[in-house]
Amino acid sequence: MQGIIEVVCGPMFSGKTEELIRRVRRCQIARQKVQIFKPIIDNRYHATDVVSHNSQSIEAVPVKDAFDLLQRVYDSTRVVAIDEVQFFDENILSVVTKLARRGCRVICAGLDQDYTGKPFGPMPTLLAIADTVNKVHAICTVCGEAASKTYRRPEVKNKNQVLVGETDSYEARCRAHFDYFNEEEELPLMEFLAKTLKVNNLATNV
Numbered sequence: 001m002q003g004i005i006e007v008v009c010g011p012m013f014s015g016k017t018e019e020l021i022r023r024v025r026r027c028q029i030a031r032q033k034v035q036i037f038k039p040i041i042d043n044r045y046h047a048t049d050v051v052s053h054n055s056q057s058i059e060a061v062p063v064k065d066a067f068d069l070l071q072r073v074y075d076s077t078r079v080v081a082i083d084e085v086q087f088f089d090e091n092i093l094s095v096v097t098k099l100a101r102r103g104c105r106v107i108c109a110g111l112d113q114d115y116t117g118k119p120f121g122p123m124p125t126l127l128a129i130a131d132t133v134n135k136v137h138a139i140c141t142v143c144g145e146a147a148s149k150t151y152r153r154p155e156v157k158n159k160n161q162v163l164v165g166e167t168d169s170y171e172a173r174c175r176a177h178f179d180y181f182n183e184e185e186e187l188p189l190m191e192f193l194a195k196t197l198k199v200n201n202l203a204t205n206v
């Protein structure tokens with residue numbers, strides 16, 4: 001059997017994990033031996049489940065790094081699914097390549113960009129070496145169009161690349177409504193302030 005590397009990527013709330021779960025379920029129906037992994041950094045909701053935002057779940061083995069993952073794959077395993085793959089370091093690239101060479105179907109799901117719009121961790125190379133890539137979209141919270149970006153609310157002060165489990169801190173946004181420096185929200189505020197100042201000046205001049 002020939003191996004394959006599949007990547008499902010997109011912003012938060014785009015259904016990446018649902019798609020991973022959907023593919024895994026089909027393999028399970030076909031009675032293929034599947035193993036599911038996720039990095040230990042993602043400890044939201046449940047320690048051993050891959051849980052999507054709409055609460056679908058399947059059991060996953062938490063691993064501390066790419067080599068830990070490789071060591072846990074049985075020889076009899078035909079399908080390896082990896083959720084939140086963006087959190088792994090570059091070693092995940094040689095691990096997924098090795099598994100595919102061994103004949104495994106490797107299904108990876110992860111964020112392609114961080115909240116500043118920059119490519120996330122090993123994702124650029126993973127997308128390049130993959131046999132299939134599916135970019136899934138969320139819905140822009142401003143205009144309702146397809147969203148390919150993860151926007152972090154400006155009131156969130158933590159500047160880490162990702163706040164694990166802090167889904168309330170993020171929104172999906174389309175390109176037009178994604179601005180890392182949040183200028184489109186500051187502009188109406190500035191106009192509001194300018195108007196207020198003008199009214200106050202007029203009041204004091206009278």
Ligand SMILES: [Zn+2]
Pocket residue numbers: 140141142143144145173174175176177
């Ligand atoms: Zn939009």
